[in-house]
Amino acid sequence: MTEETMLTARENEEEAAAPDCREMHGAARVDKDADSRRALFLEGFHDGIPIALGYFVVSFTLGIAAKAAGLSPFQGFLASFFNNASAGEYAAFTLIAAKASYLELAVMTLVANARYMLMSCVVSQKFAPGTPLYHRLLVGFDITDEIFGITIARPGRLAPFYNYGAMSVALPGWAVGTALGVIAGNLLSLRLVSALSVALFGMFLWVIIPAARASRVVCGLVAASFLLSFAAGSLPLLSGLSSGTRTILLTVAIAACGAYFFPVREAAETAASEPSAPASQPPEAECTDTAGSLPANASSAAAQASATHEEAND
Numbered sequence: 001m002t003e004e005t006m007l008t009a010r011e012n013e014e015e016a017a018a019p020d021c022r023e024m025h026g027a028a029r030v031d032k033d034a035d036s037r038r039a040l041f042l043e044g045f046h047d048g049i050p051i052a053l054g055y056f057v058v059s060f061t062l063g064i065a066a067k068a069a070g071l072s073p074f075q076g077f078l079a080s081f082f083n084n085a086s087a088g089e090y091a092a093f094t095l096i097a098a099k100a101s102y103l104e105l106a107v108m109t110l111v112a113n114a115r116y117m118l119m120s121c122v123v124s125q126k127f128a129p130g131t132p133l134y135h136r137l138l139v140g141f142d143i144t145d146e147i148f149g150i151t152i153a154r155p156g157r158l159a160p161f162y163n164y165g166a167m168s169v170a171l172p173g174w175a176v177g178t179a180l181g182v183i184a185g186n187l188l189s190l191r192l193v194s195a196l197s198v199a200l201f202g203m204f205l206w207v208i209i210p211a212a213r214a215s216r217v218v219c220g221l222v223a224a225s226f227l228l229s230f231a232a233g234s235l236p237l238l239s240g241l242s243s244g245t246r247t248i249l250l251t252v253a254i255a256a257c258g259a260y261f262f263p264v265r266e267a268a269e270t271a272a273s274e275p276s277a278p279a280s281q282p283p284e285a286e287c288t289d290t291a292g293s294l295p296a297n298a299s300s301a302a303a304q305a306s307a308t309h310e311e312a313n314d
Contacts, residue, residue, distance in 0.1 A: 063181015
């Protein structure tokens with residue numbers, strides 16, 4: 001065996017014994033993504049705890065209505081789990097008690113929950129481009145007033161795992177409260193349960209006060225929404241509409257006025273908030289340079305795919 005052959009064999013052994021740098025960084029990236037998803041889920045779970053407590057109290061009255069309609073605790077649990085909307089469920093239970101048809105039940109539920117379509121349109125704008133359809137469907141499954149509030153209050157792109165964390169604690173709180181309300185029946189007075197529901201109003205204040213303090217425009221629009229909502233409930237034409245319909249009309253009108261008179265320069269804010277590129281070379285680039293086995297176009301494609309994936313997670 002010549003000296004050149006021995007040298008080549010030694011290099012092959014060293015290359016086989018050395019770990020694949022691309023595999024190492026690929027595994028590190030997967031672990032980083034898993035840690036990010038776990039952190040977002042826990043953050044959403046934390047923010048969803050006060051929502052779940054408010055839901056648990058309020059859904060007691062919903063359970064009493066379900067009992068009056070003849071539903072069992074398990075049926076009340078399923079109804080609240082798959083239709084997390086108080087106004088829609090109250091309307092549905094009232095129609096069930098009146099022995100209405102399925103068509104009447106479907107139409108009434110659609111009208112009572114129409115405002116969630118508007119909320120879904122707003123939330124859909126916060127998804128990063130390329131977000132899978134199943135993430136959009138799962139997040140849209142539990143768009144409620146409260147979860148919508150904490151979602152919109154978060155800056156940047158929508159992270160689905162944050163919503164999953166909030167949903168995982170809020171949705172069972174609503175469904176379990178309804179089932180217990182069916183069991184409790186009339187053991188608790190309606191005045192006591194209504195008094196406990198003030199927790200939801202406190203949670204709404206927690207959502208809107210930080211944004212109102214940070215922006216005078218938002219503060220003015222919030223104040224205008226309170227005044228106009230009170231006026232709409234007293235005016236002859238608007239008072240006859242359902243609360244959900246009034247909410248849709250006021251939301252569209254106030255949001256349109258705010259967007260027209262006080263537009264947000266999103267492009268300038270995005271450019272100002274983007275961090276500058278680091279001077280040092282990332283570990284992936286160092287690894288690629290050391291291995292010397294990836295062509296230039298493959299490296300740029302991998303970097304672009306990684307950046308797109310990180311933006312989708314954010």
